[in-house]
Amino acid sequence: MRKILKTKVAYILFIIVFAFTTIAGCSGSEDDIKETVTDNNVTDSDVSLSSDDETIDGEHITEDESNVSGENVADDEQSETTGADTASDSTVTSGTGGGESETTSSKLSDESGGADLTEELQTTKKQENTTTKRQESTTTKKQENTTQKQTQQETTTKKQSSSTSNSSNSTLSAAEQMAKKIVDGIIKSGMSDFEKAITIHDWLTYNIDYDFTFTHYYEEETLRDRTGVCQGYALVYKMMCEMAGLEAGYVTGTGTNGSGQTESHAWNQVKIDGKWYNVDVTWDDPAAPGKSFNDHTANGYDYFLISDARIQKDHKPTSSRQTCPSDYDARAILKYSANSGVNPNVAYAENATDLSTAISKFVAAGKTSMTLWYYDTTVTQDKMWEVLNKMLKAAPCAVKTNPSYPPVNGVTKYILTLPSSAEWNSIPIVTSKEALAELVNKNFAAGTTTFDVRFEPASGVIDFAGANYAYRFSYYPSYYNNEKCVLLTIVPA
Numbered sequence: 001m002r003k004i005l006k007t008k009v010a011y012i013l014f015i016i017v018f019a020f021t022t023i024a025g026c027s028g029s030e031d032d033i034k035e036t037v038t039d040n041n042v043t044d045s046d047v048s049l050s051s052d053d054e055t056i057d058g059e060h061i062t063e064d065e066s067n068v069s070g071e072n073v074a075d076d077e078q079s080e081t082t083g084a085d086t087a088s089d090s091t092v093t094s095g096t097g098g099g100e101s102e103t104t105s106s107k108l109s110d111e112s113g114g115a116d117l118t119e120e121l122q123t124t125k126k127q128e129n130t131t132t133k134r135q136e137s138t139t140t141k142k143q144e145n146t147t148q149k150q151t152q153q154e155t156t157t158k159k160q161s162s163s164t165s166n167s168s169n170s171t172l173s174a175a176e177q178m179a180k181k182i183v184d185g186i187i188k189s190g191m192s193d194f195e196k197a198i199t200i201h202d203w204l205t206y207n208i209d210y211d212f213t214f215t216h217y218y219e220e221e222t223l224r225d226r227t228g229v230c231q232g233y234a235l236v237y238k239m240m241c242e243m244a245g246l247e248a249g250y251v252t253g254t255g256t257n258g259s260g261q262t263e264s265h266a267w268n269q270v271k272i273d274g275k276w277y278n279v280d281v282t283w284d285d286p287a288a289p290g291k292s293f294n295d296h297t298a299n300g301y302d303y304f305l306i307s308d309a310r311i312q313k314d315h316k317p318t319s320s321r322q323t324c325p326s327d328y329d330a331r332a333i334l335k336y337s338a339n340s341g342v343n344p345n346v347a348y349a350e351n352a353t354d355l356s357t358a359i360s361k362f363v364a365a366g367k368t369s370m371t372l373w374y375y376d377t378t379v380t381q382d383k384m385w386e387v388l389n390k391m392l393k394a395a396p397c398a399v400k401t402n403p404s405y406p407p408v409n410g411v412t413k414y415i416l417t418l419p420s421s422a423e424w425n426s427i428p429i430v431t432s433k434e435a436l437a438e439l440v441n442k443n444f445a446a447g448t449t450t451f452d453v454r455f456e457p458a459s460g461v462i463d464f465a466g467a468n469y470a471y472r473f474s475y476y477p478s479y480y481n482n483e484k485c486v487l488l489t490i491v492p493a
Contacts, residue, residue, distance in 0.1 A: 175219035176243075179236065182223075183243045193272045196244045197279070198304070198333065202342040204237060205285035205299045212287075230255075230282040234266040237281050247271040253317035255283070267303070267315065269322050276322035277305040280315070299343070301333050302408050310409070330409050334373040348373045352394040360396050362418055370416050377410035384412050392480035398424050400479045419479065427485060430455040440490065444471055449490045452478055 172180065186199050211227040219235050222228030228236070234250055241248035248270045255265035267280040280303035287298070303311065305328030338348035347358035347370050355372065362370050379387055384407060392399055400417040430436040430453055443451055453475075471492050478487030 173220070175223060175236075176239070178223040179219065179239050180243055183240050187244045191244075193246060194305075194328070194332070195336065196246055197241065197270050197272055198336055199340065199342065200237060200240045200244065201279065201281055201284065201301075201304055202337065202340065203240075204233060204281045206343055208233060208236070208285065210282065210285065210287040231266045233282040233285075234268050237268050237279065241268075241270055249276075249322060250319075251278075251317050251321045252319045253315060255280075255316075256314045265315065267311075269324065270305075271322075272305065272328065275326070276324045277328055278308065278311040278315075278324050279304055279306075280311065300405070300413060301330070301337065301411075304328075304333060306409075327409065330411055331375055334375055334411060338373060343371070345369055346371045346373065348375070349391070350375050352391040355391045356394045356396060359399060359416075359418065363397055368418050368420060370418065372414040372416055374412045374414060375410055376407075376412070379407050379410075379412055381406040387412075388414055389477075389480065393482055395480060395482075398479040398481035398485060424454075424479070424481075427452045427454045427479075429453075440471075440473060440488070444490050451488055452485060453488050454485045456484060 182203065183200070186203055187196055191199070207226060208222065209227045211222075211229050211232065214229055216222050216225060216228040217231045219232070219239055222232030222236050238248045238250050248268055250266065251269060252264070252266050254262050255267075256262045265282075267278065267282070269276050270279055271277075283303045284300050285298070286300075306324070307327045308324045310327060311324075334348050337343070338346050345367065347355075347362065349355040349358055349372060355374075358370070358372070374387070374391075376387070384404070388401070388404075398419055400419060402415040402417060404415055405413040428439060428451075430439055436453065436455070439453065443449075471490050473488050473490045475486040475488045477483060477485065479485040
């Protein structure tokens with residue numbers, strides 16, 4: 001009986017170990033089960049069964065005992081197995097022997113654990129693949145969205161750039177639009193700083209008139225109506241210079257004119273090749289009320305690119321300004337002016353040959369007037385006419401002089417008229433004193449007191465005795481053509 005109980009205890013222990021292993025699931029293994037059984041002192045010999053009888057500790061059990069024992073053990077085993085199955089949700093079929101049952105348990109444990117592990121690995125891999133695909137999809141979408149946004153931004157930028165290019169003037173004020181149009185038309189690629197500064201200066205002096213209504217002070221109205229006061233001239237000059245890429249300043253203060261009157265005034269400074277110079281466009285375009293501005297005979301460069309020493313003779317600045325230590329080369333200014341084409345009536349000469357060449361060009365072009373810039377630092381005001389008379393002897397045709405301007409900084413400006421051939425031929429010719437006396441008497445009788453006379457050959461001063469007449473007359477050359485023509489004025493005695 002003791003042996004039977006021992007056998008039952010062994011089976012119960014085996015069932016408990018089996019159930020524990022089953023519950024452990026995939027974490028268990030065949031080696032673990034063997035180790036557990038060994039730890040409980042149960043061996044294969046302890047549970048070895050045969051088909052006919054059972055041998056426990058080397059003793060035989062009768063068939064009846066075997067049947068009773070088998071039934072009881074089977075019932076207990078079924079009960080324990082059912083409990084184990086309920087706990088582990090597994091179905092286990094009892095074997096005929098301990099070894100077979102142990103092997104079955106190991107296989108079940110391995111199969112169950114392996115299946116679960118495989119399923120978990122597959123699930124994990126599916127989840128990883130799904131996550132990877134989602135990440136890749138998200139990344140791809142983000143990249144696509146980024147690319148799309150970049151494309152949209154590039155398109156927007158191009159549109160904005162195109163819009164800016166097509167409507168660049170829309171961001172400019174009305175004055176800036178007018179100034180830019182002028183600058184784009186007169187400033188050429190490759191121009192030096194000096195050429196830009198003088199070109200803008202000349203455009204203003206030949207296109208803007210001084211405003212004697214004193215109502216045009218700012219850029220827009222000065223450019224729109226082509227008239228302005230000194231402030232208008234100076235503000236426009238600064239704006240146009242800066243548009244041409246020059247540094248320019250605006251200076252305010254006072255100016256004292258030729259009549260000794262001092263008044264508020266504005267002018268400029270401009271940087272040429274790293275040096276600053278003063279510029280007064282207004283005073284280079286002098287005017288008086290009622291003066292016609294179309295001839296521009298008074299336009300000059302007396303206040304263009306000059307030093308502080310020169311401009312402060314009649315200008316007193318009150319605003320901050322740059323230091324201008326020297327004058328620009330006057331010869332370079334005059335030569336550029338004569339060749340720029342801004343004023344087609346300007347010529348430049350340093351000697352009689354230069355003058356003769358200039359006059360020939362003007363006559364060939366059909367011009368009847370010219371402004372002569374004569375550069376000679378030795379000429380003084382009392383010598384200016386003498387110098388001109390000597391030069392005019394080389395003139396290829398008759399030249400008439402109008403009011404001219406005294407030397408300033410080595411430059412004398414002469415205003416000359418070139419009569420046409422018809423005008424020259426219309427002047428009466430005398431060849432003797434008798435012919436001259438007849439002409440004088442005729443004009444006196446007609447009440448004509450002033451007239452021109454040509455006489456040939458040109459032989460010095462006219463010698464005419466007026467003792468037998470009721471008048472006298474004076475004369476001086478009116479057309480210089482090797483002293484062939486004089487202007488006579490009859491004066492009653």
